[in-house]
Amino acid sequence: MLTLHVAEQSPETAVLVDGASVAAVGRYEELADADPRARVRRWPGILTPGLLNPYGPELLEATYHPDPREAGTLGTEPIGGERAGAIFRADPARLGASARRGVQRMLAHGTVAVAGELRSRVVVDAVRRAGLAVGQRPDRLPGPAALSPTPLILLPRVVPGGPARFAVFDVADRAELVRRGAGTCVATVIGGRLVYRGR
Missing domain, CATH: 2.30.40.10 (Urease, subunit C, domain 1)
Incomplete structure (x- = not known):
């Protein structure tokens, strides 16, 4: 159609x-x-x-995206750093579900491609299933990892x-x-x- x-x-x-x-x-x-x-x-x-989001590993493998049912205990915003690491160590199965929610957040920010070396099979699967392209990571990253990085990187x-x-x-x-x-x-x-x- x-x-x-x-x-x-x-x-x-x-x-x-x-x-x-x-x-x-x-x-x-x-x-x-x-x-x-x-x-x-x-x-x-x-x-x-x-947009190309150059922070694939940081946002999908090192950040926990809470399930809405966890809002009462974990809130609704992405969780990074040691706290995310503790969640993934306590329950490794959470990585795949978190990555799928993270991909949805990226899509809601106009992301059509990600960059960075993804090492987890479940994260690679989440990216592939969503249809996100995998692009070249810039030599210089624009700043801290974010769903809306500054400056924005528009694709061709x-x-x-x-x-x-x-x-x-x-x-x-x-x-x-x-x-x-x-x-x-x-x-x-x-x-x-x-x-x-x-x-």
Whole structure:
């Protein structure tokens, strides 16, 4: 099924998706006229290629993402450092479930690729199942490990024939995205599938 994604602030970069691939990129009006059968998904903000989070190991292997049922005892925010290590040592099976929740948090921040050497099989499986690409880790990391690292690392352009992998952020332009961060994500698409929808 063809799906046409368009964001209010960037109608010149609408994306027509056919399965897992990008069929066309261009002005919304032109793409809609060329294939009126396409289902249209309208988003606020801007459509971008999506983000590379360079902190795969730090966020998925060295951070515990609590289950919502643990909110009363562990809270809802990611837990790092020795406290996360103690949780994983006490119950190694928690690593896989934590990694899956961590991947979901990354998707909610427009992440479509991770970098860093993942050593745990259950973490690699969580990344692979979500469809996240594995990218090159930059020589210089942008700062402390975060779901919205500063500066944000945008992947190369979305191109026809390439993978349907992009994100939409509820901002007016890229400058506002840089200023406000990846928490403004409203949609993430990987392999042509809507893997995160904020509203």
